[in-house]
Amino acid sequence: MAKEKRQIIGEPMTDDQVKVFLDVQAPADGTSRDLHVLVTAYRGLREHDFERFLGYFKAAGLDLNATDLQGRDFVALIADQRNAEAYIEAINSARA
Numbered sequence: 668m669a670k671e672k673r674q675i676i677g678e679p680m681t682d683d684q685v686k687v688f689l690d691v692q693a694p695a696d697g698t699s700r701d702l703h704v705l706v707t708a709y710r711g712l713r714e715h716d717f718e719r720f721l722g723y724f725k726a727a728g729l730d731l732n733a734t735d736l737q738g739r740d741f742v743a744l745i746a747d748q749r750n751a752e753a754y755i756e757a758i759n760s761a762r763a
Contacts, residue, residue, distance in 0.1 A: 685712065685720050689727055701733035705741045705758070714753040721761040731762050 688708040693700035708720050725731065734740050741758055745751040 680712075680716050682719075682723075685716050686723050688712065688720055689723060689729075697736055699730075699733040699735060701730040702735055702741060702744075704729060705731075705733070706744060709741070709745060709754055714757070717754055718757045718760075721757060725761060731758060 688704060688711060691700075691704050691707045693703040704724065708717055708724075712720055721731070732740055735744070742755050745754060
């Protein structure tokens with residue numbers, strides 16, 4: 668039986684907890700590491716924590732415009748997700 672993932676709502680994340688997403692390694696299928704890091708952070712962080720993460724992402728010299736093997740960037744990959752709007756706004760702001 669799989670363990671349930673405990674959802675933490677309302678507890679603030681520390682900077683170290685947000686930065687841990689920078690250490691994600693891309694799969695060996697040729698996926699852009701930078702894009703994989705962004706998507707993993709999107710899946711694991713709340714909106715305001717994702718905004719904070721983007722500052723660390725940029726400071727680490729990672730590419731906000733990274734694409735997958737089909738040429739899709741972060742926005743293209745998440746655009747059809749129901750809660751994507753705030754994340755798209757955050758990355759567009761970070762790109763500016």
